[in-house]
Amino acid sequence: MAMTQHKIVFSGPPGAGKTTAIAMLSDIPPVVTDVRNTDAGLGKELTTVGLDFGQADLGNGQCVRLFGTPGQLRFDFMWRIIATDALGLVILIDNTRPDPLDDFATYLDAYADLLPTINCAVGIGRTGECPLPTVDQFSSLLAERGLAFPVLPVDVRRREDVLMLVDTVLIQAEMRT
């Protein structure tokens, strides 16, 4: 059976779990471009500055190539490079950051011209620690922009949660055909 390959991009602010999500799903050791973080305000040892790459065989002849973007705004040039020709986009948000809705708006702005046509899912992480803003508030922000994508609470350390995000993207793609 011929293998169908899809490209799915994980994007979102620093610490949202893009590298972890790809590592959870990838069948191969992920390609990572993490370097030592020198931003004292970011609170983590390593940060992605190039891209992440992984690959997962979903069965039924479907393979997804998973790409992760760097999170910081200074790397926004990479966001568009990586998203080129993607079947889908997963936006991950860390609900413990100071202003998750503002983070979300930043990514909606960055991908504004892609969003009307791309298959997209939104994963909100660490909702157990920080239940606010709610999933409905993220959905409302989408609605204000005339967009409607699935917004799901996720723990990217759980493979099934990451798979659910990817599945959500693939289902949208299937429905468009």
Place this chain on the structure above:
Amino acid sequence: MTSLSTLTTTLLQPARQTAQALFAEVDGARAVVIATADGFDLAHAGHQSIDPARLAAMVSSVSALGDAASRETGIGTPRYLVIESSDGRLVVRCMQVQEQALVAVVLTDKSVTLGFVLSHLSKAEQLMNAA
């Protein structure tokens, strides 16, 4: 506002001196930027038309991709990356200075010999480590 780590701030002065020296010594250089591996501009010299913060972030990404490609293909750790374009070059040196990974980039026009830039970048790393 971003705050650099203490280790990084100790490199600011040597980085400034090195950037200015590189820009002065390499004829045909349009800009020099010395940045942390995670894309913060520590020091720069050159023409105003270049945004050093943006160049620092781009060179950080390029350097990390070079490192990943080197690692995946088993050829060790990258020392230089060169982007040879129709009207000039970006020459990147991956440095270790006081146990801190840095990248130095020289943007040149077409007139400059590549080996000349490479030797100056190598010397720059030695100077920064001696500072």
